[in-house]
Amino acid sequence: MIRNRLLTVAVVLAAIPSLSAAWSQEPSKSASSATGQPGLEVGAQAPKFTLKDQDGKERSLDEFLKKGKVALVFYRSADWCPFCKKQLAGLQADIQAIEGAGIQLVGISYDAPDKLKTFTDQTKITFPLLSDPGSQTIEAYHIRNAAAKGKTDGIPHPGTFLVDSSGVIRSKLFLDSYRDRHTTAALVKEAGSF
Secondary structure (H helix, E strand, O other), X not given: OHHHHHHHHHHHHHHHHHHHHHHOOOOOOXXXXXXXXXXXXXXXXXXOOEEEEOOOOEEEHHHHHOOOEEEEEEOOOOOOOHXXXXXXXXXXXXXXXXXXXXXXXXXXXXXXXHHHHHHHHHHOOOOOEEEOOOOHHHHHOOOEOOOOOHHHOOOEOOEXXXXXXXXXXXXXXXXXXXXXXXXXXXXXXXXXXX
């Protein structure tokens, strides 16, 4: 019995150098970050996109970057997710403070433009909500929720990337639970750091 325990301890001790080497490897730029947040790393170039907004108009990342800092708010759905609806309405309520801090808000989900139009008409959302029905932009930012199936297949892990005018991701805000969303104060604070 003692011999078996000693053998187990010896095996564990022998594995420690290889574990240490694995932990010290450079984190992936495409998976979760060193902070445990999903998505592309801070410092990465933001993938470009052209998507339709709630009015069916094509909007591009380049268009937004010409005006300065952009907050790309990825959310699950404005059609069926109550946490997303609350977040988007809260951002609209704080739009003056957000825009006053030099931030352009852009929401992105897999919702179709007609679903976005219905939601924005009901809630009087004035910032663009973009439709990514094939989840290609969600994939490009490496935040697609692989566990989501059925009607939720293609949703992102909700969170926000803050992008500077040169298209570099300068900060990101993701919380542990899809039920929790960052505050406007956190968004403004992060945007003020660059």
